[in-house]
Amino acid sequence: MGVLHAKRALTAGGWVSDVRIAIEAGRLARIEGPYGRFDFEDGKRRQIWVGAGIGIAPFVAKMRERATLRSGTVVDLFHPTSEASDAALAKMRAAAAAAGVNLHIFVSSRGEKLDASKI
Secondary structure (H helix, E strand, O other), X not given: OEEEEEEEEOOOOXXXXXXXXXXXXXXXXXXXXXXXXXXXXXXXXXXXXEOOHHHHHHHHHHHHHHHHOOOXXXXXXXXXXXXXXXXXXXXXXXXXXXXXXXXEEEEHXXXXXXXXXXX
């Protein structure tokens, strides 16, 4: 069993941060968003980022920033994509390496699928 840190909407339109929800292997989860803004400064020693499609853009920007301002936070970025050129993948890998980010790319057209067991 693990713990999922989440943000849950209030009916009044505000947010409650750091809601802890117990999760177990095999349990289904619906993830939605983003809402508000990204906050990469959560004080945790490790972060897991998942970005696909246009949703990868804020993570690429953050990697560029991390390359100049090293952080002690361990980051794993999971990036599923339907297809990508070798040149685009090389560029993404170089940005991740410069930022000290552990990059995990899954290209579905090559038979690679991201699922919860890989995170």
